[in-house]
Amino acid sequence: MKRLRRHTLAAAISLAVCIPGIALAQEAAEQEAKTLDSVTVTGSRIKRADVEGQVPVQTLSREDIERTGLTSIGEVLQRITASGSGFNRTRNASGNDGFPPDGGGTGAGSTTVNLRHLGTKRVLVLVDGQRWVNESSASGVGAAVDLNTIPLAIVERIEVLEDGASSLYGSDAIAGVVNIITRRSFEGAQVTVNYGEYTPGDGESKSIDIAWGGSSDRASWFVGASYHDQDEIASRDRERTRVPVFGTGLALGSSRVPGGRFVFQDPRNGVVYDLVTDPTLNDPTYTPGLPACTPGADRPDGFRCWLGSRDAFNYAPYNLLLTPNERAGLFGQFRFDLSPDVSWYARALVNRRESLNQAAPEPIDLGPGAGSPFTANLVIPANHPFNPFGIQLDSSTIRTIRRRPIEGGPRLFEQEVDTTYVGTGIEGTFGVGNRTWFWDVNAAYGRNEAEQENRGSYNARNIALALGDPAVCASTPGCTPLDIFGYNTITPAMLAWISPVFRDESENELSLATANLSGDLFDLPAGALSFATGYEYRKYEGSYRPDPQTVRGEYNGVPSLPTQGSYDVNEVFVELNIPLMANSGWGKKLDLNLAGRYSDYSTFGGEFVPKIGLRWQLADEFLLRSTYAEGFRAPSIGELFGQATRFDADITDPCLISVNGDPPTAPRANCAALGVPAGARQFDPQIGVETGGNRNLEPERSRSFSAGFVWTPSVLEDSAIARRVDIEGTFYRHTIEGAIQAQAPQTQLDLCTQTLDPRFCSGIVRNPTTGQIESFANYLGNFDSIRTDGWDIDVFWLLPEMAIGDLSITWQNTIVGSYEAVGPDGSRQPLEVGRLVSDPVTRAIPRWTSNATLEWKRNNWSAAWTVRHTSELVEDCGDAAGFPICRNNPGPNQNRLGSTTYHDVQVGYRVDWMRGLQLLVGMNNVFEKEPPVCLSCNLNSFDGSTYDLPGGGFWYVRADLRF
Structure with a gap:
């Protein structure tokens, strides 16, 4: 698995090198030191090496990514210990969840990252330090980045800032920043081929990445292409997911059944019937008077009384456990030195994602409370050719009529998502006295547009016509009377009238321009005072266009209305790094970092947010650091302009x-x-x-605090038990006031x-x-507060040189101390530490998550063993409370999801052929550990954003050839 590390500044000070992301080999560290002086580290805008370590940053190298065996950047990031619930391949959302409150749509087929459990919309995603366009899901205007829009082939490393950073990067950085660094200096070509599947022999995954780059005296270039194809796994293919809730049989199945459920009051005798179609017409298990019918009710021919769970419909086999996902991307960048001090660059990307979600056949609900006015207020006259009850069925007689037309097959939601990005800029240096200042001017444009075709859903207006007055239907071109009163009664001609194809579209656009300047202003007794300043302009535009039938209110499924909106922002920022002390009795060095950003939004006006940080190097081996920051997040387009x-x-x-x-x-x-x-x-x-959205929303405002240490004990350096040990600890606290969400x-x-x-x-x-x-x-509003705090504890241990090879251990932990969300009325929301909730999407906050990796290298061989641990969770059992699967632990109507540990292994061999052929074979969840049963999860009885798939491990092989 991956090996992630938080930057270890103590080693950078004492050894004058920076430990690269867990590639702890000394030669790699020395190579990084040669280039660090002129780079910007995520968490600071100042281009200097000695400001690194001001804030906690994890770095994930390309080698770390490959060690996971995964082929999605987002799924790799979801495994870091600070990450919470987010969309991924297990999220079979379309048609099941409807539309979330923030107007962002279901995010079908996307993969997102959620830091500190504060939500994906509170994480800022950058590519090479610049913002990336948010996703569009064809069901709304998203407020988070789909990481599947960024091909793996172009990634050099990923830096994750786990601290509030609105003062440096602007809105959306409340929970942290993910900065994806693309490959720039690349000589030659590389082809990487991946194949994997789950141990039952399904879920096949194939991918190929191609990289090519080169350089001349004044120019350099890189081109990366990536193709990935992930097959589906149906819910029926795993024992755990073949029923709505594992351990309850069909008791919690759907009351929307294939033969129809008919609850109505007969005006002739006042009797309320609750009937279903008898599939055999002579049910051998039926005894007259035994079912719980209304006393005195007669049983019409072909029908019998509803028997609850015995008659419930098992919708689970129609769903997907793992959604299919096909992606193809192409990226290129070119750099040219206009002079020794000035360079021009241009980069561009195109990416296509095709994905699919599947849901059980769409039910048709009729009568009061039905989803559409056409079906809620319809009239089925007594003379309708298929009405078997001899009375008019309307809003005065119908309690509920529910029919699941399996004749039309499952609902299919096919997405095509295209992402385009172009960017260009000029950067350079100039001298101010004997100092070097850095500058850059940039412009970029990103667009994400999605189209979704929905097959297997129904037009409510046409249903009402087909069930209404036969004369009106006969006079309407194409109308065919509909028979919902029985099994397999809906003919192809009936389906052709009620089941069109629904086509939805959405898009997000981001235009931005920036100008930055940084350098050293003057010397103080403890060193140079450094600064960075800049200006940024951004414009966001987004729209969601549901099918015209949906806009007219004719869609039988979950209704929605169009969304259209835009806003822009002008920002200026400044950052100062002030050395307060150096080489004194108080320690080696003490630096003060100050930053502030002023933002002027077209939607709500101006806002200023500050940040202050201290970095105290007490000794070569020990560093203390702390930050306090204020931040804000402006309401997204969906949150502002999304309609009901x-x-x-x-x-x-x-x-x-x-x-x-x-x-x-x-x-x-x-x-x-x-x-x-x-x-x-x-x-x-x-x-x-x-x-829906709320145009009166105010921005969220936040306060973030962190304090920690980095310790490289010299007593262990080159000792009998270690060549080097690095220990890092960070306490964090985030508070959000006026959080935008629905209760x-x-x-x-x-x-x-x-x-x-x-x-x-x-x-x-x-x-x-x-x-x-x-x-x-249940509309959006500015909630009172969200508060969370916890600890990150990491250990990096490089063992002494041994004849058997080099061994290193990485152990990373996140311990969440508290999480509390409180509404403006003082009501406590259900999500808290150690709990799993599913309203409207599944979210879980384990108290402790831990990743530990043992790595071995010897000559051309390498191997890694990774252990991933998630502590126990508690959920409400809901309607499963009366079943043994609900443990009633730790209390009544509660279910404990036990702690879960997965083991991953990988073995590699490098063939010294051409420039190197690397062969890897590995398996995730090698012991095929089953995830705990989730009784409240929306589908498949497990939480796919926290646990691996049930029913087996995932094995893979990879070949990587450089030439």
Whole structure:
């Protein structure tokens, strides 16, 4: 696996070298020292080597990336210990979750990074120090970068700043910064071929990367091409994912069944029927009077009473456990020395991603509470040719009608996402006295556009016409009367009328221009006072264009409306590094770093954020460092301009008998006041939640603090047990005020039923007859606060030289001390340390995550063994509370997800042929450890952003040829 390290400045001071990202060989460190004097380290704008170490930075080299066996930059970053939940290949989102509150869409097929569990939209992604365009998901305007838009072939290394950095980089850097450094100095060519699959023999992954570069006296160039193809794995292919919730059979299956469920009141006798189609017409297990029918109800021919879990539909086999993903990218950059002091560069990228998500056949809901006005208010006349009940079915008689037309097959969501980027700039140096100043002027443009085709969904208007007055249908071109009353009753002609192809589009654009200047101003007694300053202009433009049928309200699935918006920002910044002391009784060196940034947004005005840092080198082997920073994040286009959309949340209604028969938990008097009749049962745990943007949003404001040490104990250097040991520790604390998010729907509903407070209840509307929730408003706002803190503890140990070869150990840990999100009303949100929640997406915060790698090298051989550990989590069991799979540990209705440890191995051999042929073979999760069962996760009974896939390990081979 990867070996990541936080920059070890003590070694840089004592040895005059910088330890490269866990390639601890001395010759590599010496090579880095030769070039460090003129580079900018992520976390500072000043081009000097001796400011490195001011803030905690992890560096991931290309070798570290290759050691993971992964072929996505995003999935590699999701494995660092400071990373939280984010989209990846396991996220089969389209058609299942709907639209998240921030207007960003489902991010289908993308991979994102989430630092400190503060959310992907609070992480700034840079490429060569410049911002990268955000994703567009064809279902919204995203506020995070899809790392699948950056081909692996172009990456030299990745630097991860785990500290608030709005003063240096502007908005979005509240949780940290990911800076992807592209390959620049490259001579010759390289071809890398990868193949891998999961041990059951599925999920095949293939990729090829090609790199070519060269240089002349005044020019250098690099071209990288990458192709990757990941096959799907269906949920039905793993025992753990073949049912909706593992360990509950079909008890928590869907009440939307292939033959239809019909709950209606017959006006002739007042009887309320709850019927399903009898697939055999003579069900041998049916005994008259045995099912829980309404007393006195007759059973029409071909129907019988609903028997709960026995009749529930198993939608799981239609879903995907691993989504297919095909990517192709091409990147090139060219640099030319206009003079000895001035260089010009140009770079460009094109990238195409094709991905697919799949969901169970789309259900058709009719009657009050249905998703569309066409289906909520439809009328099925008594004379309809397929109406078997002899009465008119309308909003006064229908309680709910639910039919899952498996005749139309699963829903398929196919995405095509194109990313283009062009950038150019001039950079150089000039002398000021005997000092050298650095300058650069840059411009760049990025665009991410997505198209999505949705097949297998339905047009609600056409459904209503096909179920309505037969004369109206006959006079409408193409209309074919629809038969939903039975199994396999929907013919191809009926499907042709109700099931068109829906096409959605979205795009994000980023235009930017920057100018920077840095250097040394003058000497102080302890050294030179250094500075950096600059100006940056950015313009963001984004749009989401759903299919015209959806805009007209005809889409039978999750509705959405278009989004269109733009804003721009002008910024200036300054950074100073002030040496306060050098070579005194107080230590070797004490530096003060000050930074500030003023931003003027077209959407809300101006904002200034400062940062202060101290770096105290007490001795060659020991360094202390601390930072305090204020930051902000401007609302994204989706958060500001997104119109009303919906997502489906798994919610247990405290006023209703649960799906599996548990009694209501809310006070009966309160539920009666809300219009819930006694004995009402919840039809389905999935409730549509309406959400959307808010043009009155204010920016989030944050405070970040970190304090830590870097220690290279000299007593262990070149000792009997080590050549060198580096130990780093960092305490962090982030506080966000006015955080932009929507209240957790389950929390809002619980507070409503417990307090009847209009602040919680005003957006929740129930059916006056059944008590079911028909609409649930849950819009974005500026929450009161999010607070989190914790520790990073890392150890890097290079063992003494031995006859068996060189051995090194890397051990990295993140321990989250606390995480708390509190609404403006004082209500506590459910996400906290040691918990997993799934509302509307799965998020988990383990208290302890740890990665440890033992690496061995001898001559042309190499090997690595990596251990990845995640501590235990707790979730609410929800509707699985009454089943043995819910452990009721540590308390009632709670499930403990035990701690999980994965083992990865890799063996490599270098063939001295041409310029080198490197062969690698490895396996992730070599002992095929199963992830813990998740009872609250939306799909597949496991959290794919925290754990490896169930049902086997992943083996791979790689060949890398340089010539």
